[in-house]
Amino acid sequence: MENTLVVRKAHMDDVKSMHGLLLQCAQKGLLLPRALIHLYGHVRNFMVTENAEGEIVGCCALAPVWEDLAEICSLVVREDVRRLGAGRELVHACLAECQSLHIKKVFALTYQEAFFDRLGFKVVDKSVLPQKIWADCVHCAKYPNCDETAVYFELDSAAQEAGETHVQG
Numbered sequence: 001m002e003n004t005l006v007v008r009k010a011h012m013d014d015v016k017s018m019h020g021l022l023l024q025c026a027q028k029g030l031l032l033p034r035a036l037i038h039l040y041g042h043v044r045n046f047m048v049t050e051n052a053e054g055e056i057v058g059c060c061a062l063a064p065v066w067e068d069l070a071e072i073c074s075l076v077v078r079e080d081v082r083r084l085g086a087g088r089e090l091v092h093a094c095l096a097e098c099q100s101l102h103i104k105k106v107f108a109l110t111y112q113e114a115f116f117d118r119l120g121f122k123v124v125d126k127s128v129l130p131q132k133i134w135a136d137c138v139h140c141a142k143y144p145n146c147d148e149t150a151v152y153f154e155l156d157s158a159a160q161e162a163g164e165t166h167v168q169g
């Protein structure tokens with residue numbers, strides 16, 4: 001990533017910018033919109049990408065789902081700074097968060113299969129994510145005809161025990 005883009009944990013001050021980025025993508029049908037109250041309540045799950053001017057140009061959340069499973073969601077990078085590595089850095093920050101939480105398995109539901117493939121995620125059948133289906137998917141208007149692809153990444157347990165970041169791709 002260019003040195004001018006920095007990934008860090010989100011602050012309350014970032015939420016309105018995160019909301020704007022997510023809304024733009026949601027209007028294109030690329031991800032689910034998030035209400036401000038959801039973003040304020042879940043701000044501790046979020047990472048943001050900040051540019052040299054202090055603007056928030058990307059965000060991503062790591063949402064724990066079960067004892068050993070978390071979801072990467074609300075991932076967006078502003079269009080003018082795409083393909084510079086910001087998305088990869090956001091996902092890597094979430095994987096580092098998995099390590100500190102001792103979570104070994106992470107997934108995303110996405111239309112961006114090629115992006116996640118570059119990061120070492122594998123496509124899986126949604127049936128291997130029963131906690132996600134029963135907690136969230138059944139309440140979604142698209143259920144049971146979801147057209148998103150489930151992608152999955154398993155962190156290396158040896159690296160996790162050593163406290164190292166070990167990310168493929």
Ligand SMILES: CC(C)(COP(=O)(O)OP(=O)(O)OC[C@H]1O[C@@H](n2cnc3c(N)ncnc32)[C@H](O)[C@@H]1OP(=O)(O)O)[C@@H](O)C(=O)NCCC(=O)NCCS
Nearest residue numbers: 030075076077082083084085086087088110112114115118
């Ligand atoms: C998906 C998204 C976050 C990627 O962000 P990005 O900053 O452009 O991604 P990166 O620059 O870090 O790309 C990492 C790798 O994936 C590749 N890549 C990125 N987007 C890609 C795409 N749409 N198709 C194919 N490859 C892609 C890059 O070329 C790069 O490959 P490399 O390993 O050869 O260098 C961004 O396109 C986006 O915000 N999309 C709209 C919202 C969305 O769909 N979010 C996903 C919800 S799960």
